[in-house]
Amino acid sequence: xxxxxxxxxxxxxxxxxxxxxxxxxxxxxxxxxxxxxxxxxxxxxxxxxxxxxxxxxxxxxxxxxxxxxxxxxxxxxxxxxxxxxxxxxxxxxxxxxxxxxxxxxxxxxxxxxxxxxxxxxxxxxxxxxxxxxxxxxxxxxxxxxxxxxxxxxxxxxxxxxxxxxxxxxxxxxxxxxxxxxxxxxxxxxxxxxxxxxxxxxxxxxxxxxxxxxxxxxxxxxxxxxxxxxxxxxxx
Numbered sequence: 102x103x104x105x106x107x108x109x110x111x112x113x114x115x116x117x118x119x120x121x122x123x124x125x126x127x128x129x130x131x132x133x134x135x136x137x138x139x140x141x142x143x144x145x146x147x148x149x150x151x152x153x154x155x156x157x158x159x160x161x162x163x164x165x166x167x168x169x170x171x172x173x174x175x176x177x178x179x180x181x182x183x184x185x186x187x188x189x190x191x192x193x194x195x196x197x198x199x200x201x202x203x204x205x206x207x208x209x210x211x212x213x214x215x216x217x218x219x220x221x222x223x224x225x226x227x228x229x230x231x232x233x234x235x236x237x238x239x240x241x242x243x244x245x246x247x248x249x250x251x252x253x254x255x256x257x258x259x260x261x262x263x264x265x266x267x268x269x270x271x272x273x274x275x276x277x278x279x280x281x282x283x284x285x286x287x288x289x290x291x292x293x294x295x296x297x298x299x300x301x302x303x304x305x306x307x308x309x310x311x312x313x314x315x316x317x318x319x320x321x322x323x324x325x326x327x328x329x330x331x332x333x334x335x336x
Contacts, residue, residue: 103328104255106145106222109136110245111260111316113151113183123154124186133190135322136227140196144326145222147252148229149245150187152179158237173237177204180241184231185209197226203235203244215251222252242300250307257309258325259296260316265333266293282334295335304335311335 111132118125140146153160158173166172181202188198199221202210210231211217221228233244249257268291269277285305288295295301295313304311314321314332325331 102326106254108147108249108254108257111150113153117154129190133194137194137196138323146227149241150183151241152176152183155179170237177232181231184229188229191227199226200229200231203232219252240297242296246300246303257311259313262317264315266313280333
């Protein structure tokens with residue numbers, strides 16, 4: 102396998118499916134099957150999922166909410182809802198999971214403890230990290246980068262609806278060209294939006310590769326881990 106321990110970053114918006122709001126259980130089930138195919142190969146999987154399908158702190162502030170910190174905490178709680186939904190979908194198909202939250206809520210999740218998270222992974226459990234970093238003003242991209250570094254993941258795999266990184270938005274510009282591989286430095290020079298700068302810099306400083314790929318194409322995740330050319334590698 103190309104990587105033995107991964108952190109999979111999923112967007113909350115992906116869970117919308119064809120809906121305008123909430124969680125599409127068909128998308129959850131599809132993602133769970135893709136993740137199971139990876140765990141069946143013996144790969145250790147940790148997951149960070151956003152909360153944009155339910156609530157986004159930045160959007161709330163732009164819409165008139167004055168307290169950014171409070172809005173961000175609301176967004177963190179939204180990620181826990183998504184994490185619980187994904188946990189349920191995974192356990193429905195027989196995958197052992199653990200949900201670890203950066204905000205204490207013992208009734209639904211374990212508190213995040215680095216050594217405990219690593220031990221769960223070593224035992225073959227899928228570990229889902231909820232509530233971001235537990236601090237306002239940080240995105241779930243930053244949470245993904247931070248947790249990946251803490252658990253010593255081999256790479257961050259960022260599942261999106263686009264099949265990699267392009268010179269421009271491929272949904273708006275049909276002439277946009279895809280990168281098969283690109284360096285951290287070139288991403289910055291070209292001002293490409295892979296992750297927010299805090300998250301991206303954290304990966305760069307810790308030499309943690311990022312792979313951006315289309316999570317909605319069946320088999321992409323497994324093929325990527327088998328070493329096939331899928332998505333775009335930032336290294």
